[in-house]
Amino acid sequence: MSNLIDFMKKNNEKVLEYRICQWTGEKFPIFEKDVEMIKKLSPTFLWKKFEIPLPTLSPRARQIRRLLSRNEWNFYKSRSNKTGESMISLYAPENKAKIFEQKEWWQEDWSPMDYGFDFDFSKSMTEQFYNMRNEIPRVNLVTVGNENSDYTTGTWYCKDCYLINSSENSEDCYYWKLFQDCKNCVDCTFVYDSEKLYQCLNVKKSYNCTYLHNSAECNNCYYSDDLVGCNFCIMSSNLRNSQYYFENKKCEKEEWEKLASAYLWKRTNIKNATKKFEEVIQNKKKKYASITSSVNCFWDVITESKNCFFSYDVNKSEDCRYVNIWVEVKDNMDCNNMYLKPEKSYEVLWTIGTYNVHFSTYVFNSSNVFYSQDCHDCKNLFGCIALRWKEYCIFNKQYSKEEWEKEVIKVVEYMQKTGEWGEYFDVKMSAFPYNDSLACEYFPVKEVINLKNWVIESRKIFNENGKGIVYVLEWEKEISKAKLDLGWEIKVDIFWKTKNKEIGIPENTLFLETKDLKETISGENDDIIKKVIKCSVTGRPFRIIAQEFNFYKNMNLPIPDVHPNERYFNRLSMKPQRNLSIHNCTKCNKEVVSVYREYSPVYCEECYNKEIY
């Protein structure tokens, strides 16, 4: 860390002070530009600026606190608390919250304003807000304009999709997230404008490719990393506008087809190929990070952006700090999953089309919103939940324009005294167990220990790539109280899901061992969609849906023998870790901030371009 801070100091990032994180006990820097940004984002009520205090948690602890409020793909079967109808939901049936099916939630036959209350200046804001939240109905999923895509959330205008998230305008796509304008893609993450992709990661404008990473404008490429404008390449890396390459060597068409066939179509071929692909990823010439056409940006996967500090998965954005997964945003700090030009936000999770929204989650097409959740098309809210088309409300109560600012000032001044002003929602407000939330993907847990009266009953490895430990306190329950220890001084109280509930698996289905799966897709018959396959790694049951079976037939791929979750985590493990360290460029010795491990050789931008182009 200190190396990194020295580097940042040299890059015009002056450290004003160091603070001790209240969760982790780690020392973290407050940069001058953090303070400038917080000042810029501090709101004004009745011409008086209410300064947001400096953070009390380190950037990663702040991120975990936010990410605990987002569940992207763990679905449950439950019943609507309004009609009793069966529905798919992000909330486990054990969850005490009231959950309505989306259409029911949007109906006008119930009013979130009925839950409004006068703020009690003798109790904490957190407690009062939490009590209101436990009463107000929540929506089971968040989707807009989809067709036949029931098992998805965070999806917009998708058709015939299954188990995808954070995706728009896509058709026939199954498993995982960040699809935009795609068709017929399975097991992919972060793919744009593409068709017929399988097991691809960070790929744009490509067609008919499998196991392709960090590439664009490619057709018929397999087991390759960092290709642009290529056709018929396999087991290759760092190629530009090339055709018929096998293991980075140019071949004649017939020779290529013969060699490539040893890595395609058959289950054993593919198993060998995926192992070999790890070497391709390991041995490719690496740019320090995936940052393109950007100025003064640090971390990873950044395109066409300016002044984005400690941020990743960023597109066309500027002046942001500690922000992840965002498109066209400006002046944001400590935010995740921000889409469609949100501007001026601090400590926010998931907004679309917002301006001046702070300490909030799931706010859409709204402005001047503080400490609020699940609000749509609103203005001037404080402490509100589930409002639609409202303005000047505080804790779901209507005020006049004049009263609103006066009352907000009173509440903010009170929260300044209680130390709540400037803090995001308490972790106890998360409705999701840690292993259902996005926090578990970004900060994976290595080991799970079942305790009974603080005596270890059993322990198991949860995720090889993880770091922390979870102590499960009531493991006979399906959702248990637990303590999360990420190597910190303080163990954070969380919930932990102790059993996986399989959805989409009807009763009386036939089980199939993975050894019974055929070598090629042509050996399987349509019956496969009626059966349940046991994952060869975790034993977890999963099904092949009919459209997916057609996809494998079309792509000439054998039926996968591991559960979709396992496939996702395998793909994630091939990405560089989100740690940062200082490297010296292999060629010119220039210092760069890289996402790769210290021992891995990397190139600076100039040397990489010279090597590749």
Ligand SMILES: [Zn+2]
């Ligand atoms: Zn260099």
